[in-house]
Amino acid sequence: MILISTVGIFINIKKDEAIKMAEKLIDYLKKNEIDYLVESRSADCLNEKEKKANFKELREKVDFVALFGGDGTLLRAARHFAGSDIPLLGINIGSLGFMTVIEVEAVEKAIDLILKNEFEIENRMMITAEVYRDNCEVYNGFGLNDVVINRGANFNLIGVELFINNQFVSSFKGDGLIVSTPTGSTAYSLSAGGPIIHPGLEVLVITPISPHNLYIRPLVIGGNDEVLADLEVAGSNMKISIDGRCGFDLRNGDQVKIKKAPHDVTLVKFPERNFYRILREKMRIGMI
Amino acid sequence: MILISTVGIFINIKKDEAIKMAEKLIDYLKKNEIDYLVESRSADCLNEKEKKANFKELREKVDFVALFGGDGTLLRAARHFAGSDIPLLGINIGSLGFMTVIEVEAVEKAIDLILKNEFEIENRMMITAEVYRDNCEVYNGFGLNDVVINRGANFNLIGVELFINNQFVSSFKGDGLIVSTPTGSTAYSLSAGGPIIHPGLEVLVITPISPHNLYIRPLVIGGNDEVLADLEVAGSNMKISIDGRCGFDLRNGDQVKIKKAPHDVTLVKFPERNFYRILREKMRIGMI
Amino acid sequence: MILISTVGIFINIKKDEAIKMAEKLIDYLKKNEIDYLVESRSADCLNEKEKKANFKELREKVDFVALFGGDGTLLRAARHFAGSDIPLLGINIGSLGFMTVIEVEAVEKAIDLILKNEFEIENRMMITAEVYRDNCEVYNGFGLNDVVINRGANFNLIGVELFINNQFVSSFKGDGLIVSTPTGSTAYSLSAGGPIIHPGLEVLVITPISPHNLYIRPLVIGGNDEVLADLEVAGSNMKISIDGRCGFDLRNGDQVKIKKAPHDVTLVKFPERNFYRILREKMRIGMI
Amino acid sequence: MILISTVGIFINIKKDEAIKMAEKLIDYLKKNEIDYLVESRSADCLNEKEKKANFKELREKVDFVALFGGDGTLLRAARHFAGSDIPLLGINIGSLGFMTVIEVEAVEKAIDLILKNEFEIENRMMITAEVYRDNCEVYNGFGLNDVVINRGANFNLIGVELFINNQFVSSFKGDGLIVSTPTGSTAYSLSAGGPIIHPGLEVLVITPISPHNLYIRPLVIGGNDEVLADLEVAGSNMKISIDGRCGFDLRNGDQVKIKKAPHDVTLVKFPERNFYRILREKMRIGMI
Structure with missing residues (x-):
């Protein structure tokens, strides 16, 4: 069981929606008195200087990472957290993602489940x-x-x-x-x-x-x-x-x-967002 | 280690070449005083009434099976020997086969290696x-x-x-x-x-x-x-x-x-006839 | 210029919507005092015994044919009207058609345009x-x-x-x-x-x-x-x-x-329903 | 009918075989007292300074062009002779070509046929x-x-x-x-x-x-x-x-x-080297 004491935050800084959603998450974490750290460039964007941390520090200190962006954001994060066993939760901003499993509407509920340890993880080979x-x-x-x-x-x-x-x-x-x-x-x-x-x-x-x-x-x-x-x-x-x-x-x-690669990356997985459902939704719009 | 005391023989009876090659193998086995059994219809073709056995008997009594034919012959045999651990040696008659690993020229040498236990096996899922x-x-x-x-x-x-x-x-x-x-x-x-x-x-x-x-x-x-x-x-x-x-x-x-399927089939494998080499040869003629 | 004096009607009798639409067209034709003939089986369905005609009679007497159905209905009609120069107007019932160019909503407007000779035709090779x-x-x-x-x-x-x-x-x-x-x-x-x-x-x-x-x-x-x-x-x-x-x-x-084939079939064509637009709509739903 | 008085020559100067074949053609033309001109860079390679001509001069003066090389050589020539009606004869050096229709062995015979006007041409759109x-x-x-x-x-x-x-x-x-x-x-x-x-x-x-x-x-x-x-x-x-x-x-x-493009290119065509035969030969080796 993973006890969550510190949440890592990493966003696609080009997406306004990502910034807005991350701010909401930070409010929620503050309200619930959960500690967090924010990746350096994301921290600049979010005006979170005191919580600023580089990837190395994040790797050492956080228990899971919330990513706001698309599959591209997760690809970047995957390189930094490979082999760390720290689960990554991709929150989908914009177009449907294969790896970013949570839509913005469901973020708070997802964070709750993660804090309560009611989630599964999956390892992906690199x-x-x-x-x-x-x-x-x-x-x-x-x-x-x-x-x-x-x-x-x-x-x-x-x-x-x-x-x-x-x-x-x-x-x-x-x-x-x-x-x-x-x-x-x-x-x-x-x-x-x-x-x-x-x-x-x-x-x-x-x-x-x-x-x-x-x-x-x-x-x-x-x-x-x-x-x-x-x-x-x-x-x-x-x-x-x-x-x-x-x-x-x-x-x-x-x-x-x-x-x-010698190391895997660890993703948070919610049962209702399985691979085949995402695949079907992607295909429905004919675009991978 | 598998000690070979009895060889099973199964042929594609529509191919004259298969009959001829099986006869040569039988001569060789007789000369080397190795026992053998022949699948019923193959036995009729080869005039081997005393060695005739149905698939059930072959499964009980033989230590490995020599197949003379193509991939189709091996597909048939696979159903009869599935789950038996009896290694099948496919001897390729006619067009190049993916599963029939030995060309006719190399049969005696292959049988020698098998009798000396100098061969590998591979299990294929069904x-x-x-x-x-x-x-x-x-x-x-x-x-x-x-x-x-x-x-x-x-x-x-x-x-x-x-x-x-x-x-x-x-x-x-x-x-x-x-x-x-x-x-x-x-x-x-x-x-x-x-x-x-x-x-x-x-x-x-x-x-x-x-x-x-x-x-x-x-x-x-x-x-x-x-x-x-x-x-x-x-x-x-x-x-x-x-x-x-x-x-x-x-x-x-x-x-x-x-x-x-719950059972695999076991094939004899010779290192020099690896999958990629067969694939390359098949593709060279543009025909799978 | 084609002067329309008699309209032919042919429907996919398995589709209720096709029957309903054809009835509306017949009302419209009666109101506008335009003569019409109905293909035999369609006539049975539509209770139009007096206007019943087989394909041979339709070929001799009608100036254009209104088809109610899908591409399958047009494929059938094409064989009967091949080489006749009689334009076929496919009215799309149900799923999007490549050859049935008019949606049901636009039928009366289309018929008006046809009666006024404000339409183009295209020949399709068979x-x-x-x-x-x-x-x-x-x-x-x-x-x-x-x-x-x-x-x-x-x-x-x-x-x-x-x-x-x-x-x-x-x-x-x-x-x-x-x-x-x-x-x-x-x-x-x-x-x-x-x-x-x-x-x-x-x-x-x-x-x-x-x-x-x-x-x-x-x-x-x-x-x-x-x-x-x-x-x-x-x-x-x-x-x-x-x-x-x-x-x-x-x-x-x-x-x-x-x-x-020695003969073409003639289709009514409306500029706003061009091939690429239909293709794009078909592809948008990923289904041809 | 095209009367051939001057032959143009253009070679892939990187291919020794092309140079050798062009020299043979020149000998043949001299022996038969047929005039010729050689494209500038080809002329340098072939030591044919007196017959040297640039593409503009070739276009004005030659009646057909013999190309020694592959499809790449013909692609180059096509740009220079587009719209000129001057037939191009591609002589295939090295790997099988789609557009270079004559194998080296058949060059002299082909030239004879061309000089006797016993050949067909085909226009290719650009x-x-x-x-x-x-x-x-x-x-x-x-x-x-x-x-x-x-x-x-x-x-x-x-x-x-x-x-x-x-x-x-x-x-x-x-x-x-x-x-x-x-x-x-x-x-x-x-x-x-x-x-x-x-x-x-x-x-x-x-x-x-x-x-x-x-x-x-x-x-x-x-x-x-x-x-x-x-x-x-x-x-x-x-x-x-x-x-x-x-x-x-x-x-x-x-x-x-x-x-x-507004202009076509004209190719010499020999009946025994039809498109499907070349296609089949190309496919036999699995390589386009």
Whole structure:
């Protein structure tokens, strides 16, 4: 059982609605005499200088984190709280989120349930990538959704030699390659033709982006399998990105190793907001 | 360690090459004084009346089974040896097989390795389906590849209400539905747009067949999840089939429960014939 | 300019709303002293015995036809009025139609515009199929949407050798084949992965159904090109159907010739109900 | 009838085989006393200073052009000879080409046939794009294959509002958009899920690249229809490219008009190298 003594707060500062909702939560916490800390930039926005804390401090001191934003906000938080066991509660501001499970109307009720310990958690696997150049690691990073290699503004195709657990799988040419966690399977991978994967599974999906080889298909492998992509490309501008951010420039001959990250992220889960219901609502509007 | 004292033999009797290869194996076994039993119909073909045994006897008496045929032959054998722990060795006659791992040239060498116990085995999950009509079970069956519900010669679409673990997922109309094991993911499911799944995983994939709802996508779920399809169809001719055989007529209002079968099948595995190599060879000829 | 002296009426007799709307139209026509004739079965439903006419009489005597139903009703009418130049006005009852361009609310206004000759027409190409067995024609038919060859309740794949204008294109195995007009491109062909084609074009699209050959793709050819499919199938139950009706049993070795029909069908077109708007509305609900 | 008095020669100077073949052709022309001119850079490579001519001179003086290279070489030549009626003969060096119709072995025979006027020609439609920024044209270009708008190295999605002949079609988000001629339908558009279109048709195909809206599908429109894409994108790096070259940087708010180019390109066509045969050979190796 997790005893909640300090609540962490992190918001998407670009969304007025997020600011407004976070202020309401702070009022509620004050009224109920529950301590809280606010992430630095969020604190500036909320005029909560005394409660300001950076991610490192939050990780040490809070018992759960309330996030106000969308899936993007949760992707950011996931990197900071990976491996901490601190449950993240995503409060959905704006468009429907896969990971942000609570709509704003239900925030206070949700906080009550969390304070009473009447909630479940779920662990989501994360993904990590390392780039090797001339046998030296030149980049590494990790994320919750996906690792994407794409040709960027380069109009030359990328050639990929794909290995799994050091076994050669296939070579193909195309715009690039997505390796996704189950959580990320409903993001870019789905747009590129990959399957939907229940977020509780421990698997990875490799989805080619616009492959010129017509027989190439998305491939689902085990959560402990290791993907190696040997990259060949004429010209420049090929990039690797994780969760849609921090592109690192790749070069001809680079090797990218992708596998399950050593740490999970922990999410608060409410039974009435199950994955299939969110999926159905997303699909009803035809937009992932 | 499995001590081999009796070899079972089962062949696709329509293939002359299978008969010829089985005869060579029998010569080899005789020469090496290894006992064997031959499946009834195969025995008739091979003139091995004294060694004739039905599947029940084979299950009780043999230590491993040599199959001469293609993936279809192995699908048949899988049903008879499911849950027995008896390893099946598929010897590939004709076109390249995913499950039949040994080419005819390598048979004697393979048998030697098996007799010396220098081989690995792998368990493959199987799948089971039950059909309920007015709350009574009217059909059940199991297989290694997939359960397919399709509209047959009926030109009316099938309406499916899909539930997983009793949670409503989605309703859609189309030609039907495939629920496949990882082993079956490279069969019909792939043709209908499903992903390739490594055969060692414990998952199921649900692949719609020509859905009219454009946002429906293949869905990968856990190996212990239970699929329920509530079927609605005007007109008749809708059928359920398992591993492409034994169609059972479905009716409007039928409920189909599909889940992992209680028993696995055991296959002999040789390291040099790994899944990705077979996949690559299959794709090279563009044909699954 | 078309002078309207007699209106034809044809309804989907299974839809109460269609009956009700047709009655309102008849009142309106009587009030405005415009003559009309009613298709036989529709006349029985509407108690219009004196105005009863079969399709042949309608073709001879009416100047335009008001259809009450959905796309299915228009598909039926299209076959009866093909080549007649009689414009068909589809009045949409129930779910949104691609071809039924007028919603019930707008019927009287539409009829007024038609009577005043303030409307446009558009011709839609139709498609025809002939089946040859041992060089004799054993079946022919035509339609507005598509010709579909599928394996029916047969669990054996169909093998197709495809020729266009007597040039060999490709052979493949799968569930079957759709050859569609532009009008039919948003029906079954779209579900099977075919492109959307503007209905004003003079082309055909060949869409394979769940092909086992992974490199096979939908193919768009000229409106005057002739498709020949040589069929090979083990077992029985393969069928050909046109516009989703009247399945004819095909056999191993049958040859199917598919091409543009000699006659078009003529539809009433209102500028505010253009194809892209209907498409967008259909897609908004994710259902074709 | 075209009387050939002067042959133009253009080669891919990076391919030794192209140089060797062109030298053989020149020997042959000399022996047969047929005049020729060589494109400037090709002439440098071939040591043909006296026969050196730029594209403008070639356009004025040659009766047909022999190209040694692949589809890329023909794409380049197409821009220079568009609208000239000068037939281009593509001689295939290296991998199989869709547009380069003659294999090297058959060059002399082909030249003979051309000189004897025993060949057919085919016109291929070309495509043009104009970019408007604040109502001013800031870029235009044309090509034979396709116009591609993509997000480049930008990890923000592109938002597209799509209009055809000023009618709103749909808005969607994704990696970008391909508008392709029939000739280009077997290039990038096919990789992104578009249909194959017979190169003789006068249509355009609009293929979205990894759209997030799951109901978006490739759309085939008339050859005289005009596509307008209103672009919205956060961040930078979005580009437009034609035939895979000369990327121009696009900005948020840019409007791109795409339509059939005013001029065609003329290709030499030999009956035994028809489109379906090339397609089949390409597909046999699974690579477009």
